[in-house]
Amino acid sequence: MAKRLSVRDPVPSDIDIAQSLDPLPITEIAQSLGLDDDDFITYGPTKAKVKLEVLEKHRDTPNGNYVIVAGITPTPLGEGKSTTTVGLCQALGAYLGKRAVTCEFNLHLTGDIHAITAATNLMAAAIEARAFHEATQSDAALFGRLCPAGRDGARRFAPIMRRRLAKLGLEGAADPDALSEEDRRRFARLDIDPATITWRRVLDTNDRFLRGVTLGRGPKEAGHERESGFDIAVASEIMAVLALAGSLPDFRERLGAMVFASSKAGEPLTADDLGVSGALAVLLKDAILPTLMQARFLCFYQEGEGWKEGRGRTPDCSLEESIAQLVGRGSTTLEATPVLVHAGPFANIAHGNSSVIADRLALKLVGPEGYVVTEAGFGADIGLEKFMNIKCRASGLTPSAVVLVATDVALTRAGCANLARHVANAAAYGLPVLVAINRFATDTDAELEAVREEALAAGARAAVVCRHHALGGEGAVDLAQAVVEACAAPRPEFRFLYPPEMPIEEKIRTIAVKTYGAASVSFTPEALASIARFTEQGFGNLPVCMAKTQYSFSNDPAAKGAPTGFDLRVREVRASAGAGFIVPVCGDMMMMPGLPTRPAFFEIDLDTATGRVLGLS
């Protein structure tokens, strides 16, 4: 499945090797997955959107093995999850001859993030306009404009209005003119309580001056000003909806169910109530298709901040050495593996996992003997816990094995304790846990062996030293072998951490105590009030999506290792009713980054003679 590429001759002499390496045509990658020409739409030579009809076509194909890659609590050197994900997939494909697909986050290689931005902001404009029109019009005028008389003088409901009518118990209403005055008012007035609007605009730009804004400062909006702000686009609930939808109809329903505020009477108000949910679905009709690409694995020099995920080189190896290694091993270090790139919800306010639809598609495409490798954002206490209890609950898919990536762990005792707790947490789901130990040149054999023993003692099925940073897929062959064996072995039943019907407070407490090692959980009065309101509104059975720092099991980023005995304080609680989860917020969550004095853009330019991008490493 994964293709090996041959190295160019003569030997390239510098970093240009990374840019000059031609990717395979995406049509070849698609063919290698058994996709027909009608199954996908190409977007340029290296990208294709896969149609959802493929799912239906492969309805009777059993799923492949489903491998989730998670990390320990991140250190300054990173976690190495992305390189392990791709390296493992390449080892499975190019070295062990298995059908293998990687499912990854959307790093806005396609226009999906723009579609999400547009949809989020259309909904914001719709909320604001509706509140404004309701504030400035009589009941009769409002109703008359919502259901204007046609050429024949008769009023009619738009089809989408049936959703609000049904919510009001007016399913049968066919003729707007036949509604009672009271029902007209109930239909036309959402009666938005401005203080409860939770829907924020988004931009895919780090713009700190948009974190807080006063809206409606134009002269025509005078008297209607409101405090709000912008988040970064990946924080939009629509991104989480895209990631959790299992099908197109499910996507449409989740969009309609998104809650943006309460009415003054305390009822949740949705995108369906606004009549905007159909337009959102149309804006997102291409974004719901996973994008097929290829991952290339290549050692190259990274100036400045050392090694980075997804682009690996061993940190001790210079540019020249790296290229020498690369060229010396000929065709074995340059590989292309199919990747389904889809969705990328923020891991601190949402669930931080790529899409259910891409995973479902990939599991069908690889078939029962194949492997789908996907990644969970942040450390396993966040990304893996949400993968299990939110994503797998939504998809109904059962994972086959967990790969836990340990980088830099040999250097510290705290690292080992941290690893051990993550292993134990992962094993508690009833899945085989494989620890991938990324070897650094500064690690001694004795240190690596100590880590291996710690991992096995904590319940790992195997712990394997990996060198895919330096060697590409070849460096992950031992790990791939261990994954194949683990997937083939009999295993205990998969277990969620909590049942959905557990009360919200209890769900939070379960995660905090069992996964984080907290002694207790405390709530602000605001948090308790929100929990009571969401329970009252019918959202009590949703899973919980914790918003907590990724730098510690606790809510104190400085508490390294495996802290115990702490209290987890829940400051506020939000609901993402369309995505389908409750968000307890612990501490300050950064929803809109800022730019430093010298942003990365200073390095970037376009070579206008060649059209090449300069300064992106």
Add this chain to the structure above:
Amino acid sequence: MAKRLSVRDPVPSDIDIAQSLDPLPITEIAQSLGLDDDDFITYGPTKAKVKLEVLEKHRDTPNGNYVIVAGITPTPLGEGKSTTTVGLCQALGAYLGKRAVTCEFNLHLTGDIHAITAATNLMAAAIEARAFHEATQSDAALFGRLCPAGRDGARRFAPIMRRRLAKLGLEGAADPDALSEEDRRRFARLDIDPATITWRRVLDTNDRFLRGVTLGRGPKEAGHERESGFDIAVASEIMAVLALAGSLPDFRERLGAMVFASSKAGEPLTADDLGVSGALAVLLKDAILPTLMQARFLCFYQEGEGWKEGRGRTPDCSLEESIAQLVGRGSTTLEATPVLVHAGPFANIAHGNSSVIADRLALKLVGPEGYVVTEAGFGADIGLEKFMNIKCRASGLTPSAVVLVATDVALTRAGCANLARHVANAAAYGLPVLVAINRFATDTDAELEAVREEALAAGARAAVVCRHHALGGEGAVDLAQAVVEACAAPRPEFRFLYPPEMPIEEKIRTIAVKTYGAASVSFTPEALASIARFTEQGFGNLPVCMAKTQYSFSNDPAAKGAPTGFDLRVREVRASAGAGFIVPVCGDMMMMPGLPTRPAFFEIDLDTATGRVLGLS
């Protein structure tokens, strides 16, 4: 060049004909233009981006004929420019056997508008962040962060910083550490005067609550709040830059020259000074490629507001009649003509014309015997004037003929006077003017003949009655014939309305008096101060891009026909230094539309069973 499509059998029975008509593969359209496979990149089956290398490849091919379609002052029934543009091109191609390409606005069919939004907002974030960092850091800290020491302890300038160094007369500076303290300060401190920031954020959403916003209301930005706002995305100067750039290097330079504010000393500050211009170019590297598509010309029913541009049907003809007509004429009414879709700057704050690059490309592709038909936004007093004096000045291209579209003109005496002035204005450029009279069922032969005579008396070379609304390209054959003859005939020299070195005030007066028929022009003190400042800053030789209502020659939308004797009041004057024009603003320009009580989105939904869009007519 234009392809005729055959009608389906059996006869389709309703509006679905519009959606069910399969477009030709875009590769076929590309081949019909003589494009090789390497010359374009497909984006799905119906769109392709044309590479700029094609321009170089056809360097020695003489240009084709360059026909501009403009309108009279618009009436409630519209102007019919877009249908005439496409109909004419189809008549030239499918009926007269000429090579013909339409160049059109980007109606955000491709992702270009998103790229422009992202680039505009990145620049806004960069401005805000720079002002914030300058306000909160010492000179030394600021310089140290802009030029941080590398691993070897040495500081270095990013390549893009050479642009600011050159502006400060420090071209030769190689080593940041060697700069004097004063030069470090000058380099590091843009010293942005917050009151002069003209750069606004944009969104492609009608969101009235963003017209005016207070920025920086987050706790970490306290004390740095600022009043600003968002415009609709097409109003971004970047859209105008995209439309006016003649090549990739020219595009890069124009982006760098965009002015966002003055320093406290009154110097203009640019995207190059911010160091963000290279990143803008990279964000826009696909947007600078024109998108090849096909126009289909098809009669179909439009409920509600009557006939709409680009989709023509005669207003008197029902759905059934329209389809009967369509099907009755078999292969002659369904045609596909190649269209280069590129850029769409707002016609009220920018120049309202599609891109120079698309026109240049099309003129090469059709070759010396071929025809490129493009359209100017709004009435000819705005769109055509700007096409001539801004777009043709920037491109160096000389148009061959003007087609002036007259719709609904037979109904009113004011319409005839309006048409006559537009004809005379267009003829003053030294070009043949052809009047296309769109025939409506309510027009009598006598009325149409009266309009024809009026047009000829005003200086038109020909005036032709058209029925492409009902008949597709066949209905524009007479017009096409007249265009071919006009392009072949000897013609006087092309003349601009004013020389670039004329003072700004005089340029405004020339347009107002000669094109609009004004008796005088008056300026507010603010407008005069801006003109003085721009002249001082070296922008005095830029052409002028008037921001005026499109509903009258004057600045009073109610003054129909051909008003005279009025004063044109210039309220304020802006500069778009990268796009390369000065913008005198007369009256209130709406830069961000709002949503009505019942927005169009109420009609729109996605059929989740078929993936089809519902409610878009």
